[in-house]
Amino acid sequence: MNFASAVMMRLVAAGLRKQGIDVAQRKAKGAHVPLPQKRDVLKRLWEKHGTLAVLRLSDAAPDMPSEPVVLALRQATSVSDLLERWRRVEVFSHGAHRVLSKELRPGCFQLQHVGRSASAQPSLPESLLVLGVITRLSELACGQPLTVKLPDGQVIRRDGVWQTVGIEGWDQTISITQTTSNSLHIPAKTDQTELVAVCKNLLLQDTVKRWSVQDLASETGVSSRTLQRRFAEKDETFSGLISKTRLEKAALYLCDNEGPGLAEIGFLAGYSDQAHFSRSFTQNVGTTPAEYKQNFAS
Numbered sequence: 001m002n003f004a005s006a007v008m009m010r011l012v013a014a015g016l017r018k019q020g021i022d023v024a025q026r027k028a029k030g031a032h033v034p035l036p037q038k039r040d041v042l043k044r045l046w047e048k049h050g051t052l053a054v055l056r057l058s059d060a061a062p063d064m065p066s067e068p069v070v071l072a073l074r075q076a077t078s079v080s081d082l083l084e085r086w087r088r089v090e091v092f093s094h095g096a097h098r099v100l101s102k103e104l105r106p107g108c109f110q111l112q113h114v115g116r117s118a119s120a121q122p123s124l125p126e127s128l129l130v131l132g133v134i135t136r137l138s139e140l141a142c143g144q145p146l147t148v149k150l151p152d153g154q155v156i157r158r159d160g161v162w163q164t165v166g167i168e169g170w171d172q173t174i175s176i177t178q179t180t181s182n183s184l185h186i187p188a189k190t191d192q193t194e195l196v197a198v199c200k201n202l203l204l205q206d207t208v209k210r211w212s213v214q215d216l217a218s219e220t221g222v223s224s225r226t227l228q229r230r231f232a233e234k235d236e237t238f239s240g241l242i243s244k245t246r247l248e249k250a251a252l253y254l255c256d257n258e259g260p261g262l263a264e265i266g267f268l269a270g271y272s273d274q275a276h277f278s279r280s281f282t283q284n285v286g287t288t289p290a291e292y293k294q295n296f297a298s
Contacts, residue, residue, distance in 0.1 A: 017060075062074075099114075145160040250281060250289065262293070
């Protein structure tokens with residue numbers, strides 16, 4: 001049971017409504033969604049309505065703006081960025097399955113949905129859903145439709161539309177390919193007297209992103225050397241600013257009594273795993289995330 005499964009079940013419910021399909025299911029509340037429940041819903045959908053209905057569940061992803069995890073994934077700016085964010089969701093959620101990815105050539109990625117152990121392999125409908133969701137989020141990240149194929153060459157998605165395919169003997173692997181390269185990003189010039197503040201705002205807007213000094217320099221329209229010099233003038237460092245923004249974002253979520261759970265907060269604040277989140281927060285704030293939430297959530 002994990003927060004990623006809860007989010008996925010809410011997406012399934014939205015996808016069923018979008019298609020006008022009624023498959024009885026219990027509501028996914030909080031972070032506790034038993035794996036058999038998800039499998040049962042997908043199995044019944046697949047058996048009654050076919051492969052296409054399962055794939056089309058992913059078309060509800062753009063319509064879920066209130067989901068913090070979905071919002072964090074949708075901030076990805078490329079397919080590779082999206083896949084890195086997805087990998088970190090898997091780390092925090094401790095799910096039974098994961099997605100293996102490999103860039104075959106620029107703009108073309110091979111994805112496979114597998115179990116973490118031989119005894120916990122995903123079902124075909126589960127893989128269709130997960131790989132479908134990654135495809136839709138990747139399209140949002142790169143701003144264009146992707147061509148999606150099965151290993152036998154069948155096209156499963158073209159021009160933003162899911163296609164009817166046969167998946168007998170499928171090994172839960174797909175390839176996704178961009179048709180054109182991402183458009184050139186032209187950064188805006190930033191007032192250098194406000195450079196550090198602007199950088200902090202950029203970091204806060206997307207704490208899940210794996211930022212580098214070069215990323216911030218590109219976004220603010222200055223050189224990396226100039227940026228480092230401005231940091232030094234403010235007695236600041238890049239790593240220190242990253243740490244501060246992660247703590248600030250985590251504290252904001254922890255103060256919301258109706259907000260995400262601790263594991264989800266760790267992911268959303270940009271930490272590498274739950275232990276990193278707990279250790280860093282406790283060292284810098286003087287109390288554990290759980291104690292902080294108990295004392296300050298309202």
